[in-house]
Amino acid sequence: MEQYETKETPSYFKHETAIVDQGSSIGHGSRVWHFVHVCAEAKIGKNVSLGQNVFVGNKVFIGNRVKIQNNVSVYDNVTLEDDVFCGPSMVFTNVYNPRSAIERKDDYRNTLVKKGATLGANCTIVCGVTIGEYAFVGAGAVVNKDVPDYALIVGVPGKQIAWMSEYGEKLDLPLEGRQETICKNTGQKYILEGKCLKKF
Numbered sequence: 262m263e264q265y266e267t268k269e270t271p272s273y274f275k276h277e278t279a280i281v282d283q284g285s286s287i288g289h290g291s292r293v294w295h296f297v298h299v300c301a302e303a304k305i306g307k308n309v310s311l312g313q314n315v316f317v318g319n320k321v322f323i324g325n326r327v328k329i330q331n332n333v334s335v336y337d338n339v340t341l342e343d344d345v346f347c348g349p350s351m352v353f354t355n356v357y358n359p360r361s362a363i364e365r366k367d368d369y370r371n372t373l374v375k376k377g378a379t380l381g382a383n384c385t386i387v388c389g390v391t392i393g394e395y396a397f398v399g400a401g402a403v404v405n406k407d408v409p410d411y412a413l414i415v416g417v418p419g420k421q422i423a424w425m426s427e428y429g430e431k432l433d434l435p436l437e438g439r440q441e442t443i444c445k446n447t448g449q450k451y452i453l454e455g456k457c458l459k460k461f
Contacts, residue, residue, distance in 0.1 A: 273290065276294050279299075279311075281293060282299060287299065288307035288325065297316070298316050300318050302321075303317045303321045304322045309326065310327075312332075315331070316336075321339050323335070324343035325343045325344070327341050327347075329347040330347060330349040330350075334353065335353055336355045337369055339374070340372070342374060342376040342378075344377045345378050346379045348381045348382035348383070351385070354388045356388065373391045375393055376394045378397070381400035384403070387404060387405040393411065395411050396412045397413045399415035399416075402416055403416075403418050406419075409458070410457075411426070411451070411460075412458075413431065426444040428446045430445070430446055434451070434458070438455075
């Protein structure tokens with residue numbers, strides 16, 4: 262394992278099998294594991310973990326404390342805010358209607374995953390959507406539309422079935438209405454108003 266000290270990257274660890282293209286930016290305390298490839302224009306924050314066989318494209322921004330598990334490709338036009346978790350072998354896309362014989366690089370759609378969201382193992386995030394703060398996408402789900410903050414999404418296509426706390430536990434709330442509850446693990450208060458959940 263090698264330690265790097267450069268102007269762009271104060272210090273991070275890179276496994277000897279990983280490829281980090283010149284020009285990329287990787288923050289202090291990050292870890293780049295076996296067979297990872299980080300492209301030249303990628304911007305990666307502090308204390309990020311890139312698991313085995315991860316690919317990070319050029320037009321990608323990854324915030325601080327993000328964990329990307331094995332076999333995930335983060336393609337161009339994907340933004341991951343702080344504290345996002347990407348489970349093993351989950352999938353991002355950036356072209357909605359790909360054809361091998363037709364060039365569609367100008368048609369890439371932006372995908373935004375907001376702070377604290379969890380993307381479960383083997384789920385698929387269809388390009389052009391926004392995943393809300395602290396949302397939780399279950400293993401194997403297919404997300405093809407925007408996901409509200411704190412929503413728990415499962416199934417194909419993805420459907421909201423509950424609300425999740427920032428701690429990562431299901432909250433005792435209906436999907437809509439006006440109600441409040443307390444997270445049993447942290448004591449944080451959550452208030453549901455209509456179809457919008459907020460923490461207080």
